Amino acid sequence: xxxxxxxxxxxxxxxxxxxxxxxxxxxxxxxxxxxxxxxxxxxxxxxxxxxxxxxxxxxxxxxxxxxxxxxxxxxxxxxxxxxxxxxxxxxxxxxxxxxxxxxxxxxxxxxxxxxxxxxxxxxxxxxxxxxxxxxxxxxxxxxxxxxxxxxxxxxxxxxxxxxxxxxxxxxxxxxxxxxxxxxxxxxxxxxxxxxxxxxxxxxxxxxxxxxxxxxxxxxxxxxxxxxxxxxxxxxxxxxxxxxxxxxxxxxxxxxxxxxxxxxxxxxxxxxxxxxxxxxxxxxxxxxxxxxxxxxxxxxxxxxxxxxxxxxxxxxxxxxxxxxxxxxxxxxxxxxxxxxxxxxxxxxxxxxxxxxxxxxxxxxxxxxxxxxxxxxxxxxxxxxxxxxxxxxxxxxxxxxxxxxxxxxxxxxxxxxxxxxxxxxxxxxxxxxxxxxxxxxxxxxxxxxxxxxxxxxxxxxxxxxxxxxxxxxxxxxxxxxxxxxxxxxxxxxxxxxxxxxxxxxxxxx
Numbered sequence: 001x002x003x004x005x006x007x008x009x010x011x012x013x014x015x016x017x018x019x020x021x022x023x024x025x026x027x028x029x030x031x032x033x034x035x036x037x038x039x040x041x042x043x044x045x046x047x048x049x050x051x052x053x054x055x056x057x058x059x060x061x062x063x064x065x066x067x068x069x070x071x072x073x074x075x076x077x078x079x080x081x082x083x084x085x086x087x088x089x090x091x092x093x094x095x096x097x098x099x100x101x102x103x104x105x106x107x108x109x110x111x112x113x114x115x116x117x118x119x120x121x122x123x124x125x126x127x128x129x130x131x132x133x134x135x136x137x138x139x140x141x142x143x144x145x146x147x148x149x150x151x152x153x154x155x156x157x158x159x160x161x162x163x164x165x166x167x168x169x170x171x172x173x174x175x176x177x178x179x180x181x182x183x184x185x186x187x188x189x190x191x192x193x194x195x196x197x198x199x200x201x202x203x204x205x206x207x208x209x210x211x212x213x214x215x216x217x218x219x220x221x222x223x224x225x226x227x228x229x230x231x232x233x234x235x236x237x238x239x240x241x242x243x244x245x246x247x248x249x250x251x252x253x254x255x256x257x258x259x260x261x262x263x264x265x266x267x268x269x270x271x272x273x274x275x276x277x278x279x280x281x282x283x284x285x286x287x288x289x290x291x292x293x294x295x296x297x298x299x300x301x302x303x304x305x306x307x308x309x310x311x312x313x314x315x316x317x318x319x320x321x322x323x324x325x326x327x328x329x330x331x332x333x334x335x336x337x338x339x340x341x342x343x344x345x346x347x348x349x350x351x352x353x354x355x356x357x358x359x360x361x362x363x364x365x366x367x368x369x370x371x372x373x374x375x376x377x378x379x380x381x382x383x384x385x386x387x388x389x390x391x392x393x394x395x396x397x398x399x400x401x402x403x404x405x406x407x408x409x410x411x412x413x414x415x416x417x418x419x420x421x422x423x424x425x426x427x428x429x430x431x432x433x434x435x436x437x438x439x440x441x442x443x444x445x446x447x448x449x450x451x452x453x454x455x456x457x458x459x460x461x462x463x464x465x466x467x468x469x470x471x472x473x474x475x476x477x478x479x480x481x482x483x484x485x486x487x488x489x490x491x492x493x494x495x496x497x498x499x500x501x502x503x504x505x506x507x
Contacts, residue, residue, distance in 0.1 A: 024037075027145075031091075039098070043413065044147070047084075050083070068234060072239045075189035105141065108134060108154055108155045115162050118162065126334075129341075132364075133368070142318060150326065163182060167179055168204060180215045196328070201219065203290065253310075254308065258309065260311075262325065266320070270368075274332060277335045295331040298331030396502060397463060406422045410467070441470070
């Protein structure tokens, strides 16, 4: 790497780091003069499990109740547990998670540069273009800085890709070890990482069969060990959310919704780089290498997976690719940048410098993520206003109910975490009876199963903290609950609730 390119890389990392800090600080808010931070609602579900484990109660949703795996990111939840062992106050613990996310994003930029350089050591533009897009691609930044495992999984899988490429040229024992470790950590973070891991192992097996033995065996054994652990600890091989989103839903219904959200929200992100990469594949014979095919495969398998599961829950809020599609975008971004490099080799005679690469990267970003970033500048992070309201509600419930009170929620993140009350999950992420039951409405990932007759009529929570579009019609015939002016339902005979306190706007 030339000195100028090295300086530009440092400048890009510095700019990205400053931008991530701005993103994080914009998510702060005040409650009674106290600065607060929160992660996105789904991330706070993992935070609740992590806090319970850190306090010695186990990986449980409710203290004293049997374990249920209401999350899909075991490795990330364990990391959050370590953070909860530190002496960090509740208002700032989410800030620590976001700062770790920023460090992960910066590390990921460096790994992408190394992968691109490895695939084309003579490249003048591709590494910096890939780094620029990776640094500021909206789904990468949003999901990582808002507390989900997305960035950590990108990093471990990208490291696995880098070690896989190195292994095919120089199968040193150290490279085999680090590759195997990255594969196992990726599986620990999310079991569905096995899709991209399978592609990497197939690539190594074709190039260097003997070098694939240890990574393959370690991945299989680790996958089996994780499934066995989940079976004995939680009572099921798969997370409860798997049954919630897949069981009882016709495949055609899932696939149709998955295709719809892919076209409506993700196509802008990937269509231009995908078509350009395919054009380079057709035009340039030397571009049709196994390595280029692997990059494309890592993207395609995530597209297929996203369609198979029916998409995610927040495409409309982000107006961008969902987490599953974004997981394959690194491969496509690098492939596109290498295709662009190949094209510039033919048409470029003036040989512009590395600054040109960053300018091109910014131009591509405008196409891929310009609209969501514009919305971010105007409205802050997607769902942020609702996140704040749920934190306020959770703290209000904590101050207005007895510690033995039971609450029920549809949004199972901030409200249960900040209220610190035994919680009934009305949409079933942490309730196997709901998750394995029949759908109650047309398929929406994680939002189409409920059983109010059971969750409210039988379990009788003291407080129903938030609303959902079907709740009000059910509650109209339920005479056991009183609806407060702010929409909270309270069981009329509960002695564990301060009715007046629940109506105060701020805790």
